[in-house]
Amino acid sequence: MARIAVVAGDGIGTEVVAQALKVIDVVLPGEVTATEYDLGAARYHRTGEVLPDSVLAELAEHDAILLGAVGDPTVPPGVLERGLLLKLRFAFDQYVNLRPSRLWPGTSSPLAHVKPGEIDFVVVREGTEGLYAGAGGTLHRDTPAEVATEESLNTRHGVERVIRDAFGRAQRRERRKVTLVHKTNVLTHAGSLWSRAFEAVKADFPDVETEYQHVDAAAMYLVTQPQRYDVVVTDNLFGDILTDIAAAVTGGIGLAASGCINPSREFPSMFEPVHGSAPDIAGKGLADPVAAVLSASLLLDHLGHADEARRVSEAVAAELASRTPGAPLRTAEVGDRLAAAVAA
Amino acid sequence: MARIAVVAGDGIGTEVVAQALKVIDVVLPGEVTATEYDLGAARYHRTGEVLPDSVLAELAEHDAILLGAVGDPTVPPGVLERGLLLKLRFAFDQYVNLRPSRLWPGTSSPLAHVKPGEIDFVVVREGTEGLYAGAGGTLHRDTPAEVATEESLNTRHGVERVIRDAFGRAQRRERRKVTLVHKTNVLTHAGSLWSRAFEAVKADFPDVETEYQHVDAAAMYLVTQPQRYDVVVTDNLFGDILTDIAAAVTGGIGLAASGCINPSREFPSMFEPVHGSAPDIAGKGLADPVAAVLSASLLLDHLGHADEARRVSEAVAAELASRTPGAPLRTAEVGDRLAAAVAA
Ligand SMILES: CC(C)[C@H](C(=O)O)[C@@H](O)C(=O)O
Ligand SMILES: CC(C)[C@H](C(=O)O)[C@@H](O)C(=O)O
Numbered sequence: 001m002a003r004i005a006v007v008a009g010d011g012i013g014t015e016v017v018a019q020a021l022k023v024i025d026v027v028l029p030g031e032v033t034a035t036e037y038d039l040g041a042a043r044y045h046r047t048g049e050v051l052p053d054s055v056l057a058e059l060a061e062h063d064a065i066l067l068g069a070v071g072d073p074t075v076p077p078g079v080l081e082r083g084l085l086l087k088l089r090f091a092f093d094q095y096v097n098l099r100p101s102r103l104w105p106g107t108s109s110p111l112a113h114v115k116p117g118e119i120d121f122v123v124v125r126e127g128t129e130g131l132y133a134g135a136g137g138t139l140h141r142d143t144p145a146e147v148a149t150e151e152s153l154n155t156r157h158g159v160e161r162v163i164r165d166a167f168g169r170a171q172r173r174e175r176r177k178v179t180l181v182h183k184t185n186v187l188t189h190a191g192s193l194w195s196r197a198f199e200a201v202k203a204d205f206p207d208v209e210t211e212y213q214h215v216d217a218a219a220m221y222l223v224t225q226p227q228r229y230d231v232v233v234t235d236n237l238f239g240d241i242l243t244d245i246a247a248a249v250t251g252g253i254g255l256a257a258s259g260c261i262n263p264s265r266e267f268p269s270m271f272e273p274v275h276g277s278a279p280d281i282a283g284k285g286l287a288d289p290v291a292a293v294l295s296a297s298l299l300l301d302h303l304g305h306a307d308e309a310r311r312v313s314e315a316v317a318a319e320l321a322s323r324t325p326g327a328p329l330r331t332a333e334v335g336d337r338l339a340a341a342v343a344a
Numbered sequence: 345m346a347r348i349a350v351v352a353g354d355g356i357g358t359e360v361v362a363q364a365l366k367v368i369d370v371v372l373p374g375e376v377t378a379t380e381y382d383l384g385a386a387r388y389h390r391t392g393e394v395l396p397d398s399v400l401a402e403l404a405e406h407d408a409i410l411l412g413a414v415g416d417p418t419v420p421p422g423v424l425e426r427g428l429l430l431k432l433r434f435a436f437d438q439y440v441n442l443r444p445s446r447l448w449p450g451t452s453s454p455l456a457h458v459k460p461g462e463i464d465f466v467v468v469r470e471g472t473e474g475l476y477a478g479a480g481g482t483l484h485r486d487t488p489a490e491v492a493t494e495e496s497l498n499t500r501h502g503v504e505r506v507i508r509d510a511f512g513r514a515q516r517r518e519r520r521k522v523t524l525v526h527k528t529n530v531l532t533h534a535g536s537l538w539s540r541a542f543e544a545v546k547a548d549f550p551d552v553e554t555e556y557q558h559v560d561a562a563a564m565y566l567v568t569q570p571q572r573y574d575v576v577v578t579d580n581l582f583g584d585i586l587t588d589i590a591a592a593v594t595g596g597i598g599l600a601a602s603g604c605i606n607p608s609r610e611f612p613s614m615f616e617p618v619h620g621s622a623p624d625i626a627g628k629g630l631a632d633p634v635a636a637v638l639s640a641s642l643l644l645d646h647l648g649h650a651d652e653a654r655r656v657s658e659a660v661a662a663e664l665a666s667r668t669p670g671a672p673l674r675t676a677e678v679g680d681r682l683a684a685a686v687a688a
Contacts, residue, residue, distance in 0.1 A: 184422065187475060189482050189492040
């Protein structure tokens with residue numbers, strides 16, 4: 001029995017997560033318990049709490065977390081990001097932030113030169129270090145002498161394990177290629193650590209092809225030649241930016257799934273659509289649940305249900321291929337169709 | 345008499361700079377002296393020197409620097425970047441790194457949904473602070489305990505002056521809009537400084553519209569809606585990444601010009617194409633000099649020759665509009681055509 005903690009969150013989060021659960025229920029009937037946790041902007045406004053320690057301890061007892069979306073413009077920047085999302089990533093040592101990018105048949109890219117099927121890569125973004133460490137400070141606030149700092153912290157331990165994960169994934173893929181993205185010509189200290197760790201791990205994977213790109217060049221190539229990528233490994237902040245470009249060139253953040261993974265399974269991993277709570281369309285049943293359902297597929301794969309994961313992603317592929325561009329959709333209807341396809 | 349220091353540099357740098365000088369000579373006949381400085385990968389290999397203090401002192405005596413491209417794969421990462429390019433930006437306090445993006449008539453974007461003329465914005469990238477400060481270090485190198493840091497340093501002084509420059513530019517443009525890009529939800533210290541400085545400066549420009557975007561969202565919107573931007577102001581590293589996306593969506597880095605500007609004119613400003621030295625096509629006379637010539641136009645504008653700057657950019661517009669897509673070009677012929685157009 002897999003124990004899943006469900007953090008539906010705010011806005012469309014609740015709507016799309018309901019569809020993901022529907023699909024999980026059908027593909028693993030009777031094998032999953034889902035426990036809901038009320039976290040996000042709504043709880044913060046109601047109680048002032050973001051993530052009580054007792055809730056964190058309860059979440060730790062689960063096999064995985066399925067998250068919808070948290071956030072609302074009424075919450076000050078950083079409160080839910082640092083206090084909830086990043087806190088979970090760090091507390092559960094989710095060092096592999098996995099973000100697959102595919103241009104699915106039936107969808108279209110804003111790029112004129114790429115056709116469905118031609119983009120298929122995965123970004124392995126480091127999830128527990130770098131500029132996300134929260135190391136920084138402010139002196140002389142609100143005076144002309146003010147200085148504010150942010151520090152990027154990179155350990156050999158943290159860098160090497162995520163690079164090793166990326167190579168392992170590449171080895172299981174057809175093209176077997178890993179691209180390291182950093183900015184070694186300017187961030188010479190961290191860049192050198194990343195490069196040296198990359199060279200060391202590479203020696204253990206002689207059948208994997210490698211390349212290096214500066215982050216600015218990679219941002220450009222994601223637009224001009226996204227077909228060239230297979231597995232991209234990069235640091236926390238670069239990964240944040242590059243995966244949004246990747247989402248843009250594959251038809252939008254509405255289809256992008258992600259996993260915050262602790263490969264050791266010592267702590268639960270977390271799966272969530274990349275999109276936010278979208279307050280503008282919340283409550284109307286208009287949100288596309290595909291990113292949440294694809295996140296559920298990553299969750300199933302992580303829990304060892306590779307076949308079930310594939311059935312879910314194939315159902316999504318069929319759904320997308322059958323859509324009429326521009327036609328309106330209803331969240332629950334898409335969920336029902338996907339559940340039916342998975343059951344068939 | 346304007347004194348221009350010319351750092352042609354490596355690879356195609358020398359070829360494209362020659363065309364830019366040709367055009368400057370025609371548009372300001374007899375009013376410019378150009379002094380060449382031998383800096384870059386070639387000099388580094390020959391003498392081991394990157395930027396001797398005596399050369400730095402000589403450069404300081406000029407009104408502006410025109411740079412082609414420096415770098416070569418044979419030089420270790422960081423040597424020329426930190427030792428030459430960034431050293432000049434910092435030594436001459438070039439805090440406005442100006443990068444205009446236009447989708448010129450006659451060129452085409454990889455984006456299917458935008459037409460020539462629809463993209464026209466400028467990124468004002470901070471040039472003297474942030475993660476480019478070079479503050480970082482390494483402990484326990486090459487052991488499992490290694491840690492490497494990079495620190496982003498942001499001062500109220502440095503942030504406010506570049507934001508003020510961006511508002512000033514917006515006020516002189518038609519749409520009068522400034523977008524602040526940062527990552528305030530994660531980089532809370534630096535993000536707060538940037539936000540508060542932005543709010544303070546904004547009060548002095550009531551006729552300028554403003555918006556804020558997280559860097560990941562901005563990276564996405566540069567692909568999905570690049571038309572929405574007018575003036576974008578952001579930090580050093582975000583600006584590095586965003587301007588390469590901007591170059592990609594406006595037809596490539598081959599057309600992108602930039603200025604590293606010290607608005608006080610206390611020290612010389614520096615103008616350079618965004619592209620690199622392109623060793624693969626160097627010496628063949630095949631490089632497109634348009635980015636270098638547009639950089640010369642920014643140089644002319646900075647030195648107070650607004651009319652001449654406009655004549656140069658109009659010549660470039662005509663050149664691009666007259667090109668047959670895919671037709672080969674010869675560097676010197678393009679330079680001759682542009683010089684003739686400017687003279688006419
Ligand atoms: C919400 C924010 C903290 C988060 C991040 O920066 O990682 C988001 O942008 C993401 O990509 O998951
Ligand atoms: C070469 C490098 C130091 C430089 C930068 O990062 O600023 C370049 O990418 C640029 O954008 O001018």
